[in-house]
């Protein structure tokens with residue numbers, strides 16, 4: 001029984017979270033002594049997948065669909081999974097990955113696990129560790145079905161190269177009985193999205209107002225980071241909702257999370273807990289964030305942040 | 319228009335998460351329950367449609383009798399009737415199959431679930447329910463407007479938004495943005511009084527088997543102490559991030 005990964009692309013490039021999924025799929029295929037199949041939609045050059053241990057790539061021509069189509073993509077993936085005797089199918093933790101994961105699972109009559117961290121700890125039946133209670137805890141789940149769909153938590157496994165053939169095969173695009181039509185896509189002006197970012201710079205109410213956000217943006221620019229904010233900041237309209245992180249906003253699992261003027265309420269921390277390194281800059285030494293952070297500066301953001309930004313800039317230019 | 323809003327009963331966001339029974343069960347002691355925040359955004363959107371389009375709004379949950387207070391709260395917010403499918407919500411698949419069995423009989427035009435519940439974070443009930451009901455599904459829905467026979471929708475995607483067009487019937491996964499935080503309806507006295515008279519029906523579950531089970535829980539390892547850097551020594555912070563944390 002082989003392993004199948006869904007590879008997401010953007011502007012003809014494979015997304016990093018999908019290379020992570022391929023790396024993860026390879027490790028599972030090795031553990032099960034089987035082959036790894038990848039499926040991608042409308043990608044012209046899939047050769048990069050050879051470096052991540054993919055044995056065979058189905059490249060699906062998407063007819064007129066230039067946008068992600070959850071209904072047709074999930075049907076296509078399930079058709080290939082059935083034809084190729086797949087029993088484990090993996091998607092990323094991206095917005096599209098989480099959208100399509102449960103659709104695949106129900107069509108494939110598989111069990112579904114989202115937010116999975118690390119390789120399965122058993123295969124017969126499949127047992128996984130996943131985060132729950134919005135990162136406040138983990139649980140070990142066991143599949144009751146013989147087929148499983150996993151959505152891998154982004155940045156939890158990393159990229160691991162392994163040479164393979166990645167032989168391309170042209171696949172067939174499944175029809176769908178109903179669909180929602182994508183009219184337009186608005187890309188935000190931010191260069192890096194929170195989901196894809198290695199570094200996230202986040203601002204809270206301590207920044208006093210939207211007019212001060214250049215402090216956050218300049219630091220983010222130097223670091224190539226995405227910008228984020230606490231919930232009240234987005235509720236007050238200082239920043240767009242898409243930047244709201246935490247239990248009721250977006251989860252963050254970056255390598256580095258820098259929180260500036262954020263108190264560290266339990267709901268905020270829940271969402272950013274799985275970031276690897278956490279830095280807090282806050283004028284109040286009693287702010288709860290200091291208990292959750294790896295590094296901290298007790299100080300005024302309006303002084304600390306410009307200094308940090310200019311020193312980092314000097315370092316980059318050196 | 320008939321709307322179903324699926325409600326999950328979840329621990330309050332400030333709850334301390336602990337486990338009992340040798341880490342095999344969630345410790346409900348001292349935990350207060352709330353309407354899952356994502357579901358509450360969806361419910362508010364449904365109430366607006368009720369007012370604008372004369373829609374009827376049904377709320378449903380799969381859960382034991384202990385869930386009834388949050389259903390009453392939904393009625394106080396403005397839902398017309400509530401349904402409790404009397405079963406322990408074992409996993410998302412099980413919940414979706416129970417909701418589908420109920421919804422199939424009622425011919426809803428719009429089914430709203432939350433993007434995910436904040437306790438088990440499965441993020442699957444909406445998609446699975448849509449598949450059972452043979453309706454399209456839209457995850458991470460941040461806008462829903464009726465325009466004649468069409469429904470204009472918006473989905474949050476990584477790094478942007480997608481604008482879509484569709485028709486009813488439809489299932490969406492709601493989240494903040496569909497309505498704003500300030501728009502959430504706080505029940506008033508009249509709503510609370512009326513809620514007591516509104517129907518809350520208890521439905522027997524169908525035969526269905528969960529697709530997974532939880533073997534055990536664990537809490538994240540305790541965090542080490544924060545390393546504090548003096549405001550006068552930002553170079554040290556940069557050095558630590560570069561050489562100790564390998565983060566920049």
Ligand SMILES: Cc1cc2nc3c(=O)[nH]c(=O)nc-3n(C[C@H](O)[C@H](O)[C@H](O)COP(=O)(O)OP(=O)(O)OC[C@H]3O[C@@H](n4cnc5c(N)ncnc54)[C@H](O)[C@@H]3O)c2cc1C
Nearest residue numbers: 204205206230231246247248261262263265268283284301
């Ligand atoms: C149901 C529910 C869900 C929630 N979900 C979320 C969520 O998903 N995400 C989220 O973020 N919150 C969430 N919250 C809100 C949460 O409880 C907090 O209210 C919120 O996180 C606080 O935001 P803040 O840290 O920006 O503001 P505050 O708590 O006001 O903190 C501001 C901080 O800035 C510091 N400060 C002030 N001036 C300066 C300065 N000059 N320099 C440096 N520091 C300064 C202060 O010391 C303070 O610590 C939720 C709440 C509820 C009830």
